[in-house]
Amino acid sequence: MKKLKYLLLLVIPLFFSMLSGCSKLSLSTTKKSYSADGLVAVVKGKADNYKKLTYTVNGETKKVAVDGGHFAISVPVSENDQNVRIKAVNGNKTETKLVKVKKAKALEDYLTFAQSYNYTLLSLGQQNDQLQLISKNGIMTHEKNDGTKWYYNVQNNRLMGIATKLSYKELKSKTGQKNFATDLMIISKLLGADGKKVLKDFAKQTKNADKNSTKTSMDQITSKGVNYNINLTTKDFYMYITKY
Template sequence: MKKLFGLLVAAASLMVILSGCGAPTLSVQSHHLNPDGLAAVVKGKSNQKNVQYVIKNGSHSEAQNNEAPIGLGGTDTISGAYAITVPTKAVKQTMRLSAGGKHQTVTIAKANVLSDYSTLQNKYNQALTGTALSKKDQKLAAGMKKQAADLKKTSEALKTNKATSMSAMQAKAKQAQQIKTDAEKLKREQIQLAGAMKQAQASVKDVLLPKNAKSGVNNLVKTKDFTIRTNVDNQKVVGIAMMVPTKGLKNKSQMKSFVMSFSILANSVGANAKQVLKDFQKITKDKNKSSTTTPKIHSNGLTFSLGYSTTTLYIFITK
């Protein structure tokens, strides 16, 4: 009887141990994350096969309302761990994770806006198209831009001119006629340049930014020389990544294509592209080849973060 009782106690103890091992677990590496590049990566551990999540705008208290989630899904655990990549937004996000009845909450800080997408698209495409013009047409376009600015300034000054004397009124009329003549000349030059601009646009059409961009992280330009990827939230650009094949950095033609597009992209969001490229060259020369990350470059409030894989150079632009 004692032997039987001992076996029962041992069996009961084993059941307790086994039930403890089977209890659902769910943890997160951090409850508060800042944007990193185009996204934030939520990491944690669970003994469950799958972790489900719901994402809402706002802080934890604000996300308790009945507002529809902005994201939901699930991911499988691998060896008891999981990682979920969440594109950052121009607002704070709250993620609620669930597994086996256990819950965790993670807050993802908002990302600062780099630019309206339409502004970025317009600046980048205009500048890139300009590089495809002949030297003569580039000079003409630059002159036209200055003429247009001067005409606007002169016209505004003329409107505020309250001339009353005869001589002053005659001078004002003469000036108005000159403005009209200059405006007509500018219009003729614009028509002359329109054909060249159309040809230039056609020659760079594969590397122009599309008129509209979907929300979230998407590739907008993809060529053999480089890829431009953006994170857009309601037509607000909150992050840009440019990816370049590392082997292309040794090819003169591919390097030229990358440098041109990167410079225009950087300038389009307000950076000093010339200085950024100088810093970039210094970093790549000093870089420890065994490292996968490099120091960050700063320009006019923008941050350029560099990373390497075995095949690709990544440049992230954030604010």
């Protein structure tokens, strides 16, 4: 009996130490620095056994959404490097990771672009589709009367990137094709790119993409320093316009 008690005294603490080891607070990221992917840089990592998980960038703190222990934080890129501080807390225990989002090249001054864009739309009789002239830092959604949505990443009044999303159904309709082509031509011209060349390359790649349903992206289209990247899903395509 004494031997059994002695054995239990040895085993029980070991058992609980193993349990505490399994529930140890942990936080990790896949990299130390991240580059732009579309309009944002995506900071990826893993967190376990936390009570609170947040990230802070540019003085603003937000909660981190976690799925199965993994997280992905989207940080809009700017012309400056940005430090992202991720913090996991469980009681009096804290884990912190600091990563960098690398700077990217801007398309141009946002106010200049917005004024030129609005003037162009006025000349086309689209006075109700004006861009706002002043934008806070972040990604702004601009929905036009025809239902198309364009997304603008503006940081410190600098236009970092533009994106749009269209369904294949919209793209195959005559109205959808016309609206998309018009918007793309206007934006390309204002950015100094050759809109006709971009549309021609886009049409060619779209035709080839129909023959290869397994493709998830198209080759980058570049015109006069402006890059057009296209990602494909089963129902939609996404276009990102940047200089990086």
